[in-house]
Amino acid sequence: MSLGLHWFDWIGLLGVAVMLWAFFLLQAGKLRGDAFVYQLLNALGAGAVLLSLVHDFNLSAFVIETCWVGISIYGMLRGMRARRRR
Numbered sequence: 001m002s003l004g005l006h007w008f009d010w011i012g013l014l015g016v017a018v019m020l021w022a023f024f025l026l027q028a029g030k031l032r033g034d035a036f037v038y039q040l041l042n043a044l045g046a047g048a049v050l051l052s053l054v055h056d057f058n059l060s061a062f063v064i065e066t067c068w069v070g071i072s073i074y075g076m077l078r079g080m081r082a083r084r085r086r
Contacts, residue, residue, distance in 0.1 A: 008055040015048025019068075036079055043072035 005013075022041035025031040031038040046068035053062055 006055065008052040011048050012052025015045040015050075015052065017045075018048065019045030034075065034079055036076055039072045039075040039079065043069050043076070046072065 018041055022031065022038055022045065025041075026033060026038060046065045049061065050065045050069065053065070
């Protein structure tokens with residue numbers, strides 16, 4: 001039995017898995033919310049979901065994932081500035 005998934009479906013599912021993995025690691029106390037790795041995982045995961053929307057566009061998913069990437073990048077930049085000041 002074939003699921004009929006295309007490359008963009010797999011990319012989107014991978015993105016969701018990465019974001020959920022980052023959130024799990026945060027909740028398990030393995031990552032901090034201000035950690036660069038946490039922000040990077042979120043940005044990469046949301047970016048993958050955005051890429052999957054190229055073929056089958058969904059406005060609400062596009063808005064949330066675009067915001068997710070933007071906020072993650074903001075967090076990475078804020079963290080880098082804070083580390084430079086120390």
